[in-house]
Amino acid sequence: MSLHIFGNRLKCLLRDKENVFWTMLFPILLAVFFNLALSNVNAGESFQAIKLAVVNNSSFHNDQALQTALDAAAAGEQKLFELTLTSQEQAEQLLTEQKVSAYLLVDEEPVLVVSKTGIRESIIKSFLDSYLQTTAAVNTILQNNPNNPALLFQSAGERQNYLAEVTGSAADPNNILIFFYSLIAMSCFYGGFWGMREVTDIQADISALAARINISPQHKLKAFLSSLTASYLIHFSELILLLLFLRYVLQIDFGAKSGYVVLTTALGSLAGIAYGAFISALVKKSENMKVAILIGTTMFGSFLAGMMIQDIKYLVSQKFPLLAYVNPINLLTDAFYSLYYYDTFSRYFLNITILGGMTIAFCLGTYVIVRRRKYASL
Amino acid sequence: MQVFKLCLKILKKNIRSLLIYIVLFLGISTIMASSASTEQNTDFSFTKSKARLAIISEESTPLTAGLQQELAKIAHLVALPDEIEALQDALYFRTVSYILRIPKGFSEKIMRGQPVKLHKTVIPNSYSNAYLDLSIDQYLNSARLYVEQIEDLSQEELVQFLQKDLAVETAVEIKTNDRQAAKQTYSQYFFNYLSYSLLSILILGLSALLLVFNNQDLQKRNACAPLSTANVNRQFVLAVLVFTVLTWLVMALLCLVFALKDGFTVNILYLLLNSFIFALCAASISYLIGTLVKSPNAIPAISNVVTLGLSFISGVFVPMELLGKQVLKFASFTPTYWYVTANNRLASLTKFNYTNLQPVFTSMLIQLGFALAFFAVALVLGKNRRLQ
Structure with a gap:
């Protein structure tokens, strides 16, 4: 039944x-x-280059190192930035129209101007921080009798990776x-x-x-x-x-x-x-x-x-x-x-x-x- | 107004079950509100996110102490015992998001300029972890420069140099009133979630209504009535509109309670307008689904697929920035996408002139277009069915 x-x-x-x-x-x-x-x-592949405007003034022109660093970051397949060199007024306008994420104004020190806080803005800031900190290190070294100043700049431009990822268990989280x-x-x-x-x-x-x-x-x-x-x-x-x-x-x-x-x-x-x-x-x-x-x-x-x-x-x-x-x-x-x-x-x-x-x-x-x-x- | 009254009666009978969804939305929003306020300051702002970090150091030297001190500035240090189970548990429950292991002999290798690697175990896809990666690499890369260039450098001296260098930070100037901007993103969350709940309620409510009306026997009996079809339809649509507006009103009020907690802005008015337009669109989607569906048992499944599916590909739950281009292109054939797009834009607006608002209006118009299209399809299908 x-x-x-x-x-x-x-x-x-x-x-x-x-x-x-x-x-x-x-x-x-x-x-x-x-x-x-x-x-x-998960793939995280479709990273889009971040649009960044740079105010093209004399201070920026004189800062050869910053130019090199930015150019390096804006080149290649996996470029981090898409740079626009422009005047300050125009940069301001690009920012309000949300055509760029931020603009960089180099006076004595570089200043990053943003309209809001977000992932992209934070990435730009991290990049600049890293640049400034390396510059600070280079300056300190130059004051302290370096062995080989010629090699210093080249070496500063190269970044070594000091981290290796290991999984904590049988599978990755x-x-x-x-x-x-x-x-x-x-x-x-x-x-x-x-x-x-x-x-x-x-x-x-x-x-x-x-x-x-x-x-x-x-x-x-x-x-x-x-x-x-x-x-x-x-x-x-x-x-x-x-x-x-x-x-x-x-x-x-x-x-x-x-x-x-x-x-x-x-x-x-x-x-x-x-x-x-x-x-x-x-x-x-x-x-x-x-x-x-x-x-x-x-x-x-x-x-x-x-x-x-x-x-x-x-x-x-x-x-x-x-x-x-x-x-x-x-x-x-x-x-x-x-x-x-x-x-x-x-x-x-x-x-x-x-x-x-x-x-x-x-x-x-x-x-x-x-x-x-x-x-x-x- | 017999038809209109009947519709309201049917809806009234279902009101309790619909209330459950409102309570559900309220619950979800409250939890989101309590988590969003903490989340926001962590992941997306310049007060650099504080990841929870555990450092397992197999040696104790001035250099490792210096590194720890530096990392303590940007992360919450959590002490964990060096046992596999404890470490696995910590990552599983997210008590830490980053475990850094400093192997024995690390400082010595650094001081000699030999290659060495620290071991990290992390939760994937975390922005706050990316900062830690950067900071650790920055610290050790700077250390490398010193070791290469300065002879007979002691660890203590190195740590002191590094401490000074790493204190340098980029000056940031925020053009708009940032606190205000942060608040708007906050209300943007609620309005985005609103699309999910509103659509759920409308689909379930309207399908309950249409199932009654599409019952063949009832339809035949109603056809005998001395009322023109146009008249019946007019009353019916009126009832649907009243139901839609009421539902929208309740949900929008709930949203307002959350959004207004941080004060009133013009953005909220535009967000309300956008949500109203979306409500119209949602009503016509629901109308179409109600016309198509035959068995009451299938309604929950359909409503689930439609609401969750649209929400996922249109960036209601997963932020649009993280979705692939192809997916977004596909999603742009759905009204939810345009609703969310408009919301996201509205949330970051500070100047309300025509150029800034134009994309928002376009999105609204597209939503209205969708509303008309779905409604038209539903009418044609309904007519076909009656003629059969």
């Missing part, structure tokens, strides 16, 4: 093609959008992954819609279909579990497709522990469905209200887990650690990320244990609300 219900339920759910299509497609489409928006962030992990977590919790539907279709006071099913001599819990399994199967298959899409089409690296990623997704899907069922059983209001609560909490949870702005995840875990541990979407995101990042499993198991506990709580809650309902009239 259970198998009969399972089979028919599966057919029934799959025939709602619009629903299946959108629940499957929406995380994939979002992943494509994420990938579009974020691919550039990767900011972009947080977005995708929280996307998977959100998709897991969108399974809540399937869970919600299962409750709607088994509670006699909500739908006519449920009233009919309740008349059947089949044990309610068994009927519920069989049809819930059908929902779970569909939802989990959708998630597997999403994982495959992320891995093989968008080429997102999940690290070495792929098996665990699938396992986590399976648990996440279960947690999502249980959550939806619980909300549906708990909220006695209209269908719209249930949907709104489900979307609202899922979106807010995803937001806190760093789906829109990843810094939020760290803000929450630093300032409100409790909130990070009660947010199931954050737990799931964190579980994925710790699989990727840590060599050990301790953090992963912590997350999964709490999430498992929450899933059991949702299931028990649903069970207590749904069981043994009797209706005087419908």
